[in-house]
Amino acid sequence: MAGTDPIAEAEGAADALFxxxxxxxxxxRFPSVLGDDYPAACAVLGLLPDAAGYGLVFGQDGLGARWTVVVDDVSLVAVAIASWDCGMAYDLSPDEDSVVAGLPGWPLAVATRAPGVPDPHDPEPQEGDPAPLVPPSGDVWGPAQRRLGADEVAHQWAAWRSQVTDGGPAGGATPSEGVGAPPERAAVPAPAAVPAEPAPKPMTWFERPSRAQTTSAPAPQAPPAAEPAGAGPSDAAPATDVASDPYAGVRRALDELRGYLTEPPPVGRVRSTGTEAEGGVRTLRADGPGWSLVARPDDMAFVLLDELPREVLPVARGPRLPALLEGLDALAVRPT
Incomplete structure (x- = not known):
């Protein structure tokens, strides 16, 4: 619909979604910005953690307001994303019956803008509406930014791995698991405003949910408070003296990951990805209270911590890491 006037062409533009x-x-597979695991991510959006999952559609109505529409037609959204990633056009128009909820705002920083409508803004609040969703700030460092940083390391694994030799990072020594000597640490850039899926998208209209649908889902709420490792979602982390021992947090994360092997964590806390473009090589992503891990089961790992803003700490294989990564790979959830 590029080059068209959506307000002129869409009947009832204020009630349609671009x-x-x-x-x-x-x-x-869920936006890690929302939480450490799948139940936590659903809780932020006021959704029940249905095993089948959901699709999230981000758009603007005819007045330019930001909306996140939740649908239960996961296959339709998956096909659209796959088509866009291949540079193909796809008309994503979910059926009205598949709409679960319509939430004001966007939880992700979406750079794309709809043509012919006002600039993106939060919709006018009405009584009973949940607070608008907002993406995390790039000016601070916290759990959301830490998880986004780990996602970036996973996406750019080859670039990060090339900075670490078998003996350690260029110019420094990489401790193997359990060794506390601080190495030279790399920095992850602050999150930038990018599309949820970095590929050209067609822009299509469909009717956004009515106010009744918008408020039918439970009000969004924060994930539960801190719990023991493996017991539930948490963004809190014990304080550590990072100045004297920056790898104390890494050892804590590895200890909690071993706990996952004996007491499985909430679903999605450990997940595995792999694509044909990457030669089918799997990448592990795991999160916990105050830390995120990125690893290859047959290689090394990187850890990011809340208490060390924008720093990426490499962990060499050592004698114990291979068994840990093998166990995590066995329990990780994978895209179907």
């Missing part, structure tokens, strides 16, 4: 991009919310 689709900008989409994302999946499933146990194996």
């Amino acid at each position: 689709v900008l991009t989409a994302a999946l919310l499933t146990p194996a």
Whole structure:
């Protein structure tokens, strides 16, 4: 619909949605900005953690307001994302019956803008509406930014891995698991405003949910408070003296990961990805209270911590890491 006037062409423009991009919310694939695991991510959006998952459609209505529409037609959204990633056009128009909820705002920073409508803004609040969703700030460092940083390391694994030799990072020594000597640490850039899926998208209209649908889902709430490792979602982390021992947090994360092997964590806390473009090589992503891990089961790992803003700490294989990564790979959820 490029070059058209959506307000002129869409009947009842204020009640229609101009689709900008989409994302999946499933146990194996969800926007990590929302939480450490799938139940936590669903809780932020006021959704029940249904095993089948959801599709998230981000767009603007005819007045320019930001909306996140939750649908239960996961396959439709998955096909649209796959088509866009291949540079193909796809008309993402979910059926009205598939709409679960319509939430004001966007939880992700979406750079795309709908043509012919006002600039993106939060919709006018009405009584009973949940607070608008907002993406995390790039000016601070916290759990959301830490998880986004880990996602970036996973996406750019080859570039990060090339900075670490078998003996350690260029210019420094990489401790193997359990060794506390601080190495030279790399920095991850602050999150930038990017589309939820970095590929050109067609822009299509479909009717956004009515106010009744918008408020039918439970009000969004924060994930539960801190719990023991493996017991539930948490963004809190014990304080550590990072100045004297920056790898104390890494050892804590590895200890909690071993706990996952004996007491499985909430679904999605450990997940595995792999694509044909990467030669089918799997990448592990795991999160916990105050830390995120990125690893290859047959290689090394990187850890990011809340208490060390924008720093990426490499962990060499050592004698114990291979067994840990093998165990995590066995329990990780994978996209179907």
